[in-house]
Amino acid sequence: MKAVCFDDVVDRKGSGSAKWDDAARLFGSEDVLPMWVADMDFPSPPAVLEALAARVQHGIFGYPSPHSYAYDAVADWLDKRLDWKADPGWMVSTPGVVTAITLAVQTFTKPGDKIIIQPPVYPPFFSCVLNNNRTLIENPLIHQAGEYRMDFDDLANKARDAKMLILCSPHNPVGRVWSRPELTTLAKICADNGVLIVSDEIHGDLVYAGYRHIPVASLESAIPNQAVTFIAPSKTFNTAGLYTSVAIIPDNNLRREFAKTAQLLGIGKNNVFGITALEAAYRYGAPWLDRLLPYLADNAQYLTRYIADNIPAIKVDKPQGTFLAWLDCRDLGLAPAALAKFFVQKAKVGLNDGLTFGKQGSGFMRLNFGCPRPVLTEGLHRIRQAVSSQL
Ligand SMILES: Cc1ncc(COP(=O)(O)O)c(C=O)c1O
Numbered sequence: 001m002k003a004v005c006f007d008d009v010v011d012r013k014g015s016g017s018a019k020w021d022d023a024a025r026l027f028g029s030e031d032v033l034p035m036w037v038a039d040m041d042f043p044s045p046p047a048v049l050e051a052l053a054a055r056v057q058h059g060i061f062g063y064p065s066p067h068s069y070a071y072d073a074v075a076d077w078l079d080k081r082l083d084w085k086a087d088p089g090w091m092v093s094t095p096g097v098v099t100a101i102t103l104a105v106q107t108f109t110k111p112g113d114k115i116i117i118q119p120p121v122y123p124p125f126f127s128c129v130l131n132n133n134r135t136l137i138e139n140p141l142i143h144q145a146g147e148y149r150m151d152f153d154d155l156a157n158k159a160r161d162a163k164m165l166i167l168c169s170p171h172n173p174v175g176r177v178w179s180r181p182e183l184t185t186l187a188k189i190c191a192d193n194g195v196l197i198v199s200d201e202i203h204g205d206l207v208y209a210g211y212r213h214i215p216v217a218s219l220e221s222a223i224p225n226q227a228v229t230f231i232a233p234s235k236t237f238n239t240a241g242l243y244t245s246v247a248i249i250p251d252n253n254l255r256r257e258f259a260k261t262a263q264l265l266g267i268g269k270n271n272v273f274g275i276t277a278l279e280a281a282y283r284y285g286a287p288w289l290d291r292l293l294p295y296l297a298d299n300a301q302y303l304t305r306y307i308a309d310n311i312p313a314i315k316v317d318k319p320q321g322t323f324l325a326w327l328d329c330r331d332l333g334l335a336p337a338a339l340a341k342f343f344v345q346k347a348k349v350g351l352n353d354g355l356t357f358g359k360q361g362s363g364f365m366r367l368n369f370g371c372p373r374p375v376l377t378e379g380l381h382r383i384r385q386a387v388s389s390q391l
Pocket of ligand 1: 038095096097098099122168172200202203232234240243244245
């Protein structure tokens with residue numbers, strides 16, 4: 001198998017990729033450089049590719065049994081990487097984290113119940129609540145002293161009559177890796193008010209030097225029936241199209257109820273390739289990830305430096321984790337529709353419109369830097385040129 005080089009550009013056009021093959025239709029232009037949906041432009045680790053090839057070679061693709069071979073690998077990974085002793089018996093198969101969030105909303109709340117989210121945040125957090133006729137309560141993040149923080153006074157007020165909080169940890173799109181004191185305060189407010197924490201930790205392995213992802217359920221103060229956690233190898237190892245994630249629910253009653261909803265809907269199973277990739281990634285993927293992380297951290301450093309030096313009309317905090325950058329473009333002075341148009345038509349880059357992350361995202365755009373440096377450089381040059389011709 002070829003040695004991994006993250007600088008290599010792999011042509012994804014024509015591979016049936018949403019990011020590349022839907023870009024022309026979505027952005028209305030053939031020549032945009034896609035830097036939007038959150039998958040990376042890198043092949044998955046060789047260990048994952050080899051395991052998938054071996055699975056194909058075996059030739060029989062009957063129903064998988066993740067508990068018999070894969071969830072020990074998940075538990076070992078969480079223990080070694082995050083110091084969280086999660087029992088494989090707490091794990092429930094889910095076909096993606098967004099599906100898991102919807103299942104949690106349907107299982108643990110009733111129509112009309114109040115559910116808190118912390119915008120700007122990953123768009124499905126809004127739709128999972130609203131599409132299920134629950135009441136959306138916003139506890140917006142605040143930008144203070146150069147970084148986004150949680151507004152705990154507002155949270156304490158809103159938690160009083162809420163049933164659930166959907167936490168994004170680390171946070172998409174603002175790139176914060178929540179600290180132990182922050183998570184402890186959040187968990188205390190939720191515990192005091194009987195609010196269940198649904199913790200989306202899909203970006204939990206993508207954290208840069210100097211920061212540490214702490215699973216909220218691993219906090220010493222956490223009580224087992226206070227949190228359900230969703231993890232997946234999909235962002236970390238670039239296997240999002242395999243739709244395989246794991247719900248980790250220590251409390252027996254909550255786990256049974258959650259699994260029952262999945263069963264009622266006929267979605268409590270996983271795809272054999274998804275489970276094969278998950279096992280290989282968690283068992284053998286660490287050396288690859290330990291090379292990817294400094295590469296992404298260098299991309300983050302390059303991007304923030306480049307923008308500060310060359311495009312002062314755009315502001316960006318250096319991401320602490322994730323491969324996503326949250327660009328504050330308000331100084332360009334464009335209305336939201338004009339801003340989105342500017343990036344597509346003038347800069348010819350396909351980014352996510354900040355407004356889809358909530359009204360707090362007005363004037364912002366999200367850029368995915370999970371790509372080879374030459375691609376990132378090209379995207380940044382395009383933005384720089386467009387901004388200098390604009391001003
Ligand atoms: C915070 C967050 N949760 C969930 C997802 C998607 O998860 P899945 O594809 O497993 O539904 C993403 C993808 O970008 C994400 O950023």
